[in-house]
Amino acid sequence: MIYISQKRLHGLLQSILLTTLTSMVWAASLPADSDDIEDDIPPPKTGLLHRLLHPHQYREEHKHQPPKTPRVPVTIDVNNSALQKLITDHLPLITQQLIEDLDDEQLGFLAEEAPQQTQTMLETEGYFNAKVNLEKQRDGYLIHIEPGPRTQIENVNISLSGNVTADDDLTNYYKSAVDNWVLPVGDPFTQSNWSASKSSVLTAIVRKKYPLATISASRATIDPQKNLADLSLTVDSKQPIYFGDIQVSGNERYPVSIVTGMAGFGPGSPYDLDKLLDYQQALEQDSHYGNAVVSADFDHMVNDHVPVLVKVSEMRRQKLTFGLRYDTKNGPGFRGGYDHYNVFHKGFVGSTLLDTDRYETTFGFGLSQPRNSRGHYWTSNLNYTYSTVQHLESRALSSGIWKVRDRNGIDSRIGVEYITESSKIEDGPELGHSYATMLTASWKRQNIQTQLRPANGYYLEGKIGTTLGKLLASASMQRVTASGGYYYTPENKKYGTWVLRSQIGYVHTGDAVNVPSILMFRAGGAGSVRGYELDSIGIKSSHNSVLPNRTLAVASVEYQIPVYKDFALALFHDAGSVSKNFSDMQWRHGSGLGVRWFSPVAPFAFDIAYGHHDKKWRWSISLGTKF
Secondary structure (H helix, E strand, C coil), rough: CCCEEEHHHHHHHHCCCCCCCCCCCCCCCCCCCCCCCCCCCCCCCCCCHHHHHCCCHHHHHHHCCCCCCCCCCEEEEEHHHHHHHHHHHHHHHHHHHHHHCCHHHHHHHHHHHHHHHHHHHHHHHCCCCCEEEEEEEEEEEEEEEEEECCCEEEEEEEEEEHHHHHHCHHHHHHHHHHHHHCCCCCCCHHHHHHHHHHHHHHHHHHECCCCEEEEEEEEEEEEEECEEEEEEEEEEECCCEEEEEEEECCCCCHHHHHHHHCCCCCCEEEEEEEHHHHHHHHHHHHCEEEEEEEECCHHHCCCEEEEEEEEEEECEEEEEEEEEEEECEEEEEHHHHHHHECCCCCCCCEEEEEEECCEEEEEEEEEECCCCCCCEEEEEEEEEEEECCCCCCEEEEEEEEEEEEECEHHHHEEEEEEEEEEEEEECEEEEEEEEEEEEEEEEEEEEECCCCCCCCEEEEEEEEEECCCCCCCCCCCCEEEEEEEEEEEECCCCCEEEEECCCEEEEECCCCCHHCHCCCCCCCCCCCCCCCCCEECCEEEHHHHCCEEEEEEEEEEEEEEEEECCEEEEEEEEEEEEEECCCCCCCCEEEEEEEEEEEECEEEEEEEEEEEEEEEEEEEEEEECCC
């Protein structure tokens, strides 16, 4: 029998410069104090402004260096590609030649050590009976390897000790430990998986209630005659730990209750690392703070209660924004806004917005309360919108109040909305006044890998609403909308990216004339069916106007082919329809090609599309990606 302790294995590998092979030894740590650290060395200038002003310098700094080859070649002769790569990547006789120029004496020393180093590396992969021979050849070295049979796991024994053995949740702790084990019986032994298994078991214990847990014993017993391994591990949980007081720093402008109110735990609650991470994420997503660090201060525990340190970086109390834009869909536009983050001195966020372009002008107010520990908050708004699209002129006043839950990338809300609208056909007849009071619920989930260059991921959004008969409404109605998108890029990115998106909507009513037009649907334009004018797909009416209808469906497929660095060629086909019911839809198709520039600011798109129905080519420009 051969007994291999963790300490002996680590010493052997470290002595032959193989620490990269065994770097999976687990280290438990928590976020440290985030006090600013003075550094005499300035950080590298990698910001957006520097990259835009010095593109040549940025490209030079990131050029790939040509690979270096050993002066004295070393050939690894083994009938196993994985082992060949392992030895080639980590054997000092090869790797040291890639780092520095070695003389013959140094090469000779490394050659003498190479067989034993190779043997040790093979043992970390479970080959304890391997035969290794090194031959000096005229122009280099040949290492011949016969791996022999691989050692398999015969038995695994996981034990827990300490206070966790008397815990009511002992079964769950043990189940988590076993579930995270990555070296089950029958699998081949590898040092990396052995280290990962120990880390997984320890992590299962330290995440909740027992953060001071340690590995008190571990042993891998190898039988080289039978090529079998017995693994045993014991974790000592130590005593349970509970949260103490929350200590906040960096808080100057806003009430400290905003910070403490987002914690999903209180003093005396059992320690839970996941709750600390959720707490930090909630603070970082809140509009009052630009950054937040949450950590448990184990150095100052009192009676097994650990203080929670929170350091925040506050946003300014007031923000004024202006922006100009242009696209073919809406023409030139202006957007201005004002935000105040401490209304009523309670941390409420108040906002004012003016957004105007060729077809639409919106002026609005909003007020939101701070998020609580569950990501819940109340928000409300009041908007006035004047619109003249496709010769339909409308003036609408809308308001609402919602209870929101925003957590883990999911925004869900329920509330009450009120819309009142007057509409008419430009230079034509009045369409009358309509209004609706609706109970609404919505859900939105976004999981996009990189928003500046979407490559993989999806987004989903849905909303339902209903009036209570004709109570505070000109017509009884129910409204449903849903939209989604999916991005897929193969592992080899040269094959491009597929983009799928869809949108549906339906209004159920027996009195469509008295439904506000902004609650019904039109299609067409850059964000809908390309190859058609904005909102040109609908009900054709007098004076060349297009009116909305009750049912909407839009689908699109796009293939983006990389052509040069941040540029891609796009081929796409869109289809959409607006009708009274899904059964009588008449689809409008648009096909085309475009150019995508994934700039450091936002994705830029230029498209030329052919509308199959009216047989016209139209072009469009847009900046940004709608999720």
